[in-house]
Amino acid sequence: MDLIDRVNEISKRIKTLGTTLQTEEATKNALIMPFIQALGYDVFNPIEVIPEFTTDHGVKKGEKVDYAVTKDNEIIMLFECKKFGAELSPGHASQLYRYFSVSEARFGVLTNGATYMFFTDLDKPNQMDAKPFFTLDMQKFEKQEIDELKKFTKPSFNLDEILNTASDLKYTNEVKKILNAEVENPSDDLVRFFTAKIYSGRLTQPVLEQFRLIVKRAHKQFITDKINERLETALAHPELSVKDNASPSVLLNEVSVELDNGVVTTEEEIEAYNIVKAILRTKAGASRIVMRDTKSYCGVLLDDNNRKPLCRFHFNAKQKYLGLMTDKVETRVPIESIDDIFEHADKLVETLNEYG
Structure with a gap:
């Protein structure tokens, strides 16, 4: 069974069991342990997946992080778990932050069973970053995110390879968030940028608001046009058609690759x-x-x-x-x-x- 199939199974479990999970322990058993197992680590082997892992830190003695995952007798990931539905933010990862600095693990994961935030130390060595470089929503994910998750599976785990791409992934995701926000509600700076190129009059507030709507509509039309081009290509060449239920962002990404790399598949x-x-x-x-x-x-x-x-x-x-x-x-x-x-x-x- 492929990783995406295992992730889909857990996603279905979230839909059926999520509202019944009232405690952290229930969330661990129903969702988080199956997730770790899906990555290829034996959750029933305490040498490979260590529950309630303890590493003393300064005056904080005997504190525990929920799981430490090992490979080749080295700790590679730490998991801090919250109950299903609990809010997740870097501020809720205090134990994970402390443990990160005193263990050899280079990756920390904060999760509530539905969302998984992956952290490392891109900004300062041996100090967990304030923001995750990769976030996976188990109820709404895309193929490229599963491809990133595959890097953390036991057969594929390679520290250098993940770290080499973590920085690009982190900042790419940040740019995507900004682009998404700009599409939904164009900022004044963006509206002024476009307006200055096509409008010679004085940029008053009413004009700014008029062009805000134009920019928003143009953004969405641009995306729609690119998706339609991709679909027309798929219909003309069924052997190259996109996967069923592919999201607009996946389609747009495929369009970008085709437009940018100049590769023609015969x-x-x-x-x-x-x-x-x-x-x-x-x-x-x-x-x-x-x-x-x-x-x-x-x-x-x-x-x-x-x-x-x-x-x-x-x-x-x-x-x-x-x-x-x-x-x-x-x-x-x-x-x-x-x-x-x-x-x-x-x-x-x-x-x-x-x-x-």
Whole structure:
């Protein structure tokens, strides 16, 4: 079962059990322990998931943080839990803040079972940041957020990789919040910026309010137009259609990628991808076999993870090559037609098995 399926199960549990969870312990048992388990950590192994973890801190002796998660005998995450429905803010993470500075953990998680705030020390070493770099709402999430969550799973956890992307993720989320606020209620600065480019008259308060409505309407129309363009592309090319129930923000993100990177996915690459997926789907769920196109080659990955390449298609020249992977090292094999990929089925399965 993929991570997104496990998260969906917990999300359904929130809907059915949420209002019955009146205590912190009930929230832990019903929601938070299953969440930690979904990340691949054994909540019934006190060596791997330590409940009521204690680390003395100055004059604060015997204080406990709810869970400490370990990997390879090192503490990697601390969880501070609140009861379901409790308000969450960095100010409610006092114990987590104290424990962070005296343990080797680089990630602290504040949660009420429905929302998970992930903190680290981007601003000052060994001091937990005031703001989370990643927040997951279990009742309203998008695919890219599950991709970020995958980095915290036991099989994928890599401290350096997470820290390398944490800063970008933190500030990207902050910018998204600002953009969302500007779309809903454009600020005076933004309205003046646009108005100055298209209006030569004096900017009085009535004019400002008139253009505020225009800017708000233009923002939303711009987003709608981009979504419609993406949907029209999907209808014209069903093999490239977006996933069911994709949200507008996901669609807009896909549009941005298509507009910005200049990559064109050919019908041959799509056909080749479908052949690889057909070969491997008996060994791994079809949803785990993901195509990611670039300007130089078209790659097929396991779990949409760059560290798990399955093969590559080099179809941009007269001679086509299939890139086969051994220990993540590529060997190019010339092929005459897309059907030749079937001749390398055993090698593709072997590569898949390398990732467990």
